[in-house]
Amino acid sequence: KAGVTQTPRYLIKTRGQQVTLSCSPISGHRSVSWYQQTPGQGLQFLFEYFSETQRNKGNFPGRFSGRQFANSRSEMNVSTLELGDSALYLCASSVDRATSMNSPLHFGNGTRLTVT
Amino acid sequence: GQQLNQSPQSMFIQEGEDVSMNCTSSSIFNTWLWYKQDPGEGPVLLIALYKAGELTSNGRLTAQFGITRKDSFLNISASIPSDVGIYFCAGRKTGANSKLTFGKGITLSVRP
Numbered sequence: 768k769a770g771v772t773q774t775p776r777y778l779i780k781t782r783g784q785q786v787t788l789s790c791s792p793i794s795g796h797r798s799v800s801w802y803q804q805t806p807g808q809g810l811q812f813l814f815e816y817f818s819e820t821q822r823n824k825g826n827f828p829g830r831f832s833g834r835q836f837a838n839s840r841s842e843m844n845v846s847t848l849e850l851g852d853s854a855l856y857l858c859a860s861s862v863d864r865a866t867s868m869n870s871p872l873h874f875g876n877g878t879r880l881t882v883t
Numbered sequence: 884g885q886q887l888n889q890s891p892q893s894m895f896i897q898e899g900e901d902v903s904m905n906c907t908s909s910s911i912f913n914t915w916l917w918y919k920q921d922p923g924e925g926p927v928l929l930i931a932l933y934k935a936g937e938l939t940s941n942g943r944l945t946a947q948f949g950i951t952r953k954d955s956f957l958n959i960s961a962s963i964p965s966d967v968g969i970y971f972c973a974g975r976k977t978g979a980n981s982k983l984t985f986g987k988g989i990t991l992s993v994r995p
Binding site: 812823875876 | 916918923924925926927928931933971973975977978981982983984985986987988
């Protein structure tokens with residue numbers, strides 16, 4: 768069974784640009800969550816999508832947005848990039864809502880975004 | 884926000900030794916998860932705990948859900964070089980908007 772797939776693995780963008788990251792969950796998983804990982808802050812929750820609807824949101828500005836498609840694939844978009852957006856962006860999928868018991872998150876290998 | 888405390892930030896052990904890590908919080912959690920992250924990869928789920936007092940093993944790894952529901956422990960026995968990595972604890976409360984909260988991780992180094 769294929770794991771969570773994130774593309775691209777690496778991205779370099781300049782300040783002010785926008786970027787779209789893609790995530791394909793494990794087959795049969797209906798929930799996709801996004802996390803930002805930085806050395807200083809650790810893993811910070813961005814949002815969760817389930818059945819094409821955002822179900823939960825972390826404390827990030829509106830420049831961070833996402834969506835989920837009918838096949839459960841998800842995309843995350845960051846507009847007007849800032850230097851501080853440089854991070855590893857991780858996508859995780861779970862069978863059911865991420866808030867459900869017995870529905871642990873399974874992570875992809877992330878997209879490393881560098882903003883210059 | 885909710886905080887999960889993992890300390891120390893780094894641990895250095897000799898191959899073959901056992902090591903114990905803990906994760907504490909001031910809040911009660913209903914699920915505890917332990918993940919390991921290798922360089923350049925995403926976190927991989929090691930053990931999931933769903934009940935206070937639960938003790939679960941996965942090979943050389945054993946984790947426990949604290950009876951106060953405010954802490955969890957991970958033990959690695961007979962460490963080997965491939966145990967090197969960052970170990971994260973994560974906790975979750977029940978509820979429609981409860982999200983998984985992660986500790987900042989412990990970097991484990993194993994000297995051969």
